[in-house]
Amino acid sequence: MRTSVRSVHEQLSFADVDGGAALFGEVPSRYDDISLFDATLVVVDLETTGGSPVDDRITEIGAVKVRGGEVIGEFATLVDPGMPIPPQIVSLTGITEAMVHDAPRDSEAFLSFLEFARGSILVAHNARFDMGFLRRCAERLHVRWPFPAPLCTVTLARRILSRDEAPSVRLSALAELFDVTVRPTHRALDDARATVEVLHRLLERVGNQGVRTVRELASYRSESASRLAAKRHLGESLPTRPGVYLFRGPTDEVLYVGTAVNLRRRVMSYFSGTDPRRRMSEMVRLATRVDHVECAHGLEAGVRELRLLAAHAPAYNRRSTQPRRGWWLVLSTERFPRLKVSRSPTDQSVGPFSDRMVAASVGDLISVGAGLRTCATTGRGATHHWCRPDSSGRMIGGCRAASPVPVTLTEYAGRVMKARAVMLGDCGDIVERAIAEVSRLATAEMFESAARQRDRTAAMIDTLARCQRLRALCVVAELVVARPHDGGGWELGVIRHGQLASAGLARRGVPPMPVVEALVAGAQTVNPGVGPLCGAPPEEAALIYRWITEPGARIVSASQPLTLPAHGAARRLDWSRLAREARR
Template sequence: MVLRGQTGGGQLTFADLDDNGDDGFRPDRSLFETTLVVVDLETTGGSPTDDGITEIGAVKIRGGEVIGEFATLVDPGLPIPPQIVTLTGITEAMVSDAPMIGAVLPSFVEFARGSILVAHNARFDMGFLRQNAARLGIDWPFTASLCTVTMARRILTRDEAPTVRLSALADLFDVSTRPTHRALDDARATVEVFHHLLERVGNQGVDTYRELTAYLPRSNPRLRAKRTLARDLPSRPGVYLFRGPSEEVLYVGTAVDLRRRVMSYFTGSDPRRRIGEMVNLATRIDHVECAHALEAGVRELRLLAAHAPAYNRRSTQPHRGWWIVLTGERFPRLKVSRTPTDDAIGPIGNRTTAATIADMISRSAGLRSCTTRLGSASHHWCRSEAAGGPRIGGCHAASDRPLTLPDYLPRASAVRDLMAGDCDHLLTDLTDRLIRLADAQMFESAARQRDRVSATIDSLARCQRLAALCTISELVVARPDPDRGWEIAVIRHGRLASAGVARRGIAPMAVVETLTASAETVVATDGPLLGAPPEEAGLLYRWVTDPGARIVSTTEPFALPAASAERWLPWSQTAHAAREAPRRAG
């Protein structure tokens, strides 16, 4: 167990830690003058009753400064699941000599006494701490706590923070200590996030604990009265559907614990006004139990596409993206279309972005960009500047002589090879042009070229990743679940055909055979993804490529093409960082 003072040297006594000029928590005292303890836990799972604490990290702050730290590993008294070891790096060997929670919790209580407790997802951390205090018969003196998840949802816009995970907020605020799924590091990162959130509301007259809690969302009687709608929901993974007075689907969501997630809608913790309006309209909540979170995520996407609920903003139009298509004309060109062909990349959310990428590739390959109907013509000739034709805005295949099919078709083949991942010479040409622009000190043009090349790489890599999955007729994958069983998915042409769980003690291959025999039949269609919805294929790809996933069987090799744009992603990530650097500096 480690206790550190402000300077990081020497051991502090509990008397020293309590001597903070504080005479106890007062809700009307300025938060700047109040002592707060930011705490984070690592555990063996998500249940305060069934799981144990493996590490406690806490940082005591007052006046914007750190005045003490508390950190210790904890022997949970039960095995640590492999996926938790992978996530946190805390092994059973590391905690074998650590103190039990009965020895640690009294020390933490004394360290934090008289303070407001702060945590990221405070319900989780406080639930474990209170449960262990009650079990051990330890007095729990903390009456006030703050949650940075709740604060972030209220203070930040959805565009600014699409997710309020600690890692995402750490990136948003560019904090100095990055979250690592270790308790003290995460507590230190939460301190910085907490201070940044307070800065956002300081100019709105929010200064004290009372003012902050009044500013944060609170439940109201109308919402609480609707809790009975969730009364019969199970504590299982699945999808829930809020239905309105005419049985219409208002909202679709997914949860690893249906009951707990749906109950949260009646607490007023969601600051989005439209969600409160939706809950007030709801008259019934339907649900679909799922084998595991992957099946729930896929069913959510399918239900969103089927119902297009008024209160959902994403995934309600799964085929809305744009594709860059190589036409089937005698002299092929690239065009932007809603409908993919076999020679296409996408989908891309923005049409302008798709058109820019198409123009980049056409320019590099010398593919024509004019829309002249050539019919059965034996040649293509858009005159170049040297031949007396216009150059700016002209066709990318412009030349000083007519181009015959033998001249032109290798250019189309180069584009096909780029799309398929068989050859990436065109990407080399695009990056070489960027270097030439930079060497010529044409920095604004170079920056535009950098961003366009980066967008091209990202779109190619994503399409090639998903196509690699969608070409497989049948892929069976298993991942360990928290109860030491196996989550199993049967995937056919980029769609989830069947899902199940092999519980601990049950032979998994028997479950695999049953799931495969009863799996949905999937018929492949046209396009790089063979008709699979891109969002579903993307969700499956992330699940299949998780480090814990194991391929049970596959009809074709699951591999990316040799010259896939995936190997250019480090270049693209560097380009993204270069683009973001001036914004952060500003």
């Protein structure tokens, strides 16, 4: 397929390329005050072999030239990319290697497009993508880029349409919203035609708001976005270092807490009006001040964020505002103990769980494996436990300790010891029995029961492994860890009983050990509390564990070894991962 152009022009050759403005017509480097009615716009769409302008190539160019709301020309050509077209791209676009075999190479197609678009302003849906490929062609041909900044219908849609009206600004979603006559098909000309209609519908929305020129359109912001932009001064004085930021409201209340690698850049992004979360726009409109805390590195910022969330419970944060609110499996203090779901952990507990039903399900599996009762019938002064099974051997009332003969206090104590061992990390036997039960049910073709058992077993493995990891960290009185810093040097953390006691940064060229010694000397005192995590908030301990186990991290010193149970649940994490994948 050769180039198809519905406008009369002379084909360019490489000899014509001199990089001068005269070749392409006089095109302003900025919009000036060009009337939208008089402006010549070329709406362009590309199909490519992939998403990288450097590594991938164009397979099709489609463009529509419009002026005053009328189509005055179209341009379409397949392009030989000079490289294989990946199967997923063929499936998406329908463009095969056979179709582009006789098509022009990108250099020839690009020059033809330049002639078609001379003197115009380019428009594209997600202009950064299309312009990236077109500019790359210009660079390879050593041709000066002759166009002013393009108009992007993604950006315009985000500024003109409300989130309620247009939750998505994908071309297909906008085409559906505006009920355009040409729907996008992942072919360049069809998509360019659809983009033209979307552009015209967007222009209709702002025509009665005094938007008359290309410059006014490019700089247009809705009233809501303008109110957000008016708050930019709140973030202009922030540093460019990592840390935590706090948006405060009219009565100095904390509205929102977040972390950032670059405080100024992150906070300024809230005033652009591009955040899809409606509550964030509402929060910014209420904000009167932005406070910040500079941090040595990402771990310190993450920990400080968690602590500030717990302290202030900001109205516009949805996560981590109640870090100690979870469910735990604990052994009751009854004469014949059983596993109970509780808000308060003891030293021998499993958790935390975010879902009470999941906690109860895992508790049931452990009760089955250890032989603990799940009934509430044994009295305070009982000398034995006896829940009789029915004639078929099934447990009456569902008690997991049902047996044909009474269970004495001494015999039951052995079962309790087994459950305690599981909670402390020796869970290999119970985990293997639960996995074997999945296989038995599947072999018996009881597939629904097998699936339920699989999901419960995976939840048990994941929770036990997580609890064992965090317990191993939290029992260590002091742990000093160093991790390479992106800019050179070392990120340093002093961890005591699963909590960050101090943090610092030894920059490139600075001896790290004196910094470590100063951090240890000034570190916060942490007294271990009750529970398997020694009082550490689970989210903070989990954040620290991830940080100290990432590639490159080194233990500088430890008051005792950081060890996991030899027969812990971590050995079966691969099984639980496969079980979760099977559920999808």
